[in-house]
Amino acid sequence: MAITSSPTDPAKVSPADVLTVTVNGRPITVPRTQPDWEGRMVPTTMIQACEAAGVTVPHYCYHPRLPVAGNCRMCLVEYGVPALGPDRQPLRNPDGSLIINKSPRPAIACATPVSAGMAIYTDTPNVRAMREGVLEFLLINHPLDCPICDQAGECKLQEYSLEYGQAASRFVETKVHKPKAVDLGPRIMLDDERCILCTRCIRFTRDVVKDDALGIVNRGSYNTIAAYPGRQFDNNYTLNTVDICPVGALTSKDFRFKMRVWFLKETKSVCTSCARGCNTLIGSRENVIYRLTPRDNPEVNQSWMCDFGRLNYKWIGREDRLREVRARGSGNTGWTGALGEIARRLRAAPQGCVALIASARLTNEELYLLGLLARHLGAMTDSIPRTGDFDHILVQADKNPNSAGARLLGLAAEPMGSRLPAIADGIRAGAIRTLLVFGEDVTSRGVNADLLARLETLVVSDVLPNPTTAAAHFLLPGCAAAEKRGSFTNFQGRVQRFPKAVEPPGDARPEAEFLADLVTAVTGQKWPTSIEGLFNHMASSVPAFAGLTWAALGDLGRSVAT
């Protein structure tokens, strides 16, 4: 987990803003204050200083995006502060190093602020003994059911057992038994025996989601996490508690017992369920997606994502996905034939007789190519607005992942969708004879089946069947974002790229790939076929994207002026 970044520009850091401590004897200079989970500037803690020094302090309850609890005691370290002389100046050894007064008591690294000259020790025999002691305590009442536990493979108890565990147990008493398979809410199961009571789930739900749904009942070793009696644990962020649960106590009803995590291939991706564009990891195996989990991005989603977005992946594997290229009333079949025929018709189409409706769920690269095509054909274009509920945490009212891209690339009208009536009128009047629809069902948006039937040519690309795809003369099966590469521009104007996680079904092809062929065939100009090439071309010709390169987007994206 990345610690919230410290000021990195050395020119901006004045000596008064930093202090130097040593971690296991190595000096490290850290800022005096750093943002806490709410972004308030608070004194830098030992664990942050250690992280800066490249020393990981084991921990369970600490999470950089939650208020500090300090309850697991796994991050206990030894430390000392400089000895002061009568003049209140630090005393030094003959070699100039500070004389350190070692504290007789350890401190929790997660909550203890650093001070100038402080020496932190994370690798002494005492520290090791304390970690072993804490781990033993955590395990005595733990069911040790790793073979059937979903957390196995990504469990902090397992991880630290490797380093601080004991081969044999000396616990000969009866274990505490607690509720198992507790149905906490519609998406969450709880095994209280596996719980180590770190309270991450409680703090996340109370402090981040502002839903005081979880708490602890009973006392001492019988402490038990529970939802408020008679109430379901049900908000749009519950599944984040499964991510932050360091053990197998909280499990996702959607994912539990489906797949061992070590078989999952994790692909960095971006959620497509709203304009936020939460950074995600797609967990897949043999071309099947098993889960989405949030990926930390301090600028976009911190460490979280909503339950709706997380579970909005099942359509990708639907049986009725579009898998075949269809060219109705034409002898040409397959991609080559269909694209050749579409290109022929578009080349022959008079200026202004073509309209294009491009979904704001397409990538920047796809929209860029469609924009080139539209300009070449003098086509009227628009996108389809899609709105819904929003909250003050992550969820945006705009449900398109790339509305900003559709605007910046000139495809969407302002406001989005306002040119749809004109397109409908054009078809009705016979002025528009050819319609290209990419990724939308336009029949519910004022361009109904009767209008579509009037067209000479209807080219539709989509991933799932709908009335528009049914009416298409040319149907080009496209890809879900997880099946292709590309980038989206989110509501903040942040351009975020994503690689391919799984293969598309049947003959489906990434839109950018066949669009590049089509645009080349229609315009007679050669366009880059690689996503990198397309993106860089777009960045050099569309002012809004000026200065960006595919490579520079990195994993966390870059901002453009919106």
Add this chain to the structure above:
Amino acid sequence: MPAEYRLILKHLDEPGYEPTLACYLRHGGYSVLRRILALEPKVSPEGKTLSPQEQLRQEVSLSGLRGRGGAGFSTGIKWSLVDRKSGKPIYLICNADESEPGTFKDRQIIHKDPHQLLEGMVVSAYANDVHLAYIYIRGEFPQGAKVLNQAISEAKAAGYLGKNILGSGYDLEIYVHRGAGAYICGEETGLIESLEGKRPYPRIKPPYFPAVLGLYQCPTIVNNVETLCAVKHVIEMGGAEYAKLGTPNNTGTRIVSLSGCVWRPGYYEIEVGKATLRDLIFDPAFGGGLRDGRKLKAIIPGGVSAKVFKAGEKVKLKARNADGREVEQEVDVLDLPYDFTSLIAAGSMSGSSAIIVLDDSVDIVEALANISEFFAHESCGQCTPCREGSLWMAKALHRMTHGEGRAMDADYLARIADNIPGGRTICAFGEACSWPVQSFVAKFKEEFVAKGKADEERRSASRQAADVPSAP
């Protein structure tokens, strides 16, 4: 000749003394309050003008008064740490969650002389610019809460509390808040959480030092019942005069709760350090010796969380001889003066000043099992070592007292206990639950081993009798 020195307990056991305002006033009550409200700013010898509040705090510092709750922290220093520049209100909380097993001193004051506590609180509140104070009383003291509420309404009606106290313009409200039955509510930050309506999970320090971030994140002073009463006497006598009571660094008087196998268990107020453990246990003025001709076996000197002393145990104390040099002196534990520093130097503590005397009829393993069961039941469960360790020790001791002991259990227990204290836990409960185990096992190891061995032999014999092959 050691004797009681009744300062706080002066009147409350006198025949006819009642917990009423009228009775308190007859005995000179609220005269200290009258005096302090009339205080004027004064110029100190250094030329600094001291406000009445600063003068009062100075007297408390001068008195050397140490907290009577258990930790023995200097009251003057505690008050001096309060953040007075934050602009936030300062709260005073009276910790009346007296729950350390063996301790029954605060309840005497609450039940029999509530106005003395109230006066001590008004004085302390005035000295710290407090306008809202709470008495957090344990849930098991319903009568105490009733008495206090009655006293508060009497005091308010008579102008000793509430708005514009005795016409001085000073306002103070005191509310009684009842706990719900948890030992951990006596830990000051756990108490504050409980008062805020939450689970009494002690807070992590740093950053939540009550003097800075206490009740409702405001500066807060938490003092014990007896401490607040002592403040009244400090102000009445003057800090320097109060400091003449007791011994240096262990000033004033303390109420000792004496229980266990003695003839005269009860509460006794002494000058701190002016009586030894031997006096308190054997002197006719105090415990009067062991009952039924029994022999002394062990002393728990400061509530059950204090480390036990074994009868005949010798401890080394530092003392100054005639020419002022520091020398190490070996003394019998019974000859330890009952004060803060000597008991800490001897490896234990006076804690809540509750002395529990165990005689030779006591099974030491049973005694420890009883103590450990208490701590396992009272651990709040917030942090790992205490939550898991306290119950583990209690279960092991339960097993040992139910015929399932092992000779190795003494080491087993000690190793569990060693992983709990020393700053590994959020609050001092970690020490409280592990110190008795560490000290009982260390000092009475042979009894633990013998009991375990006897169990092993008995089990082995019964296996043979049943012709069950023993495990390889």
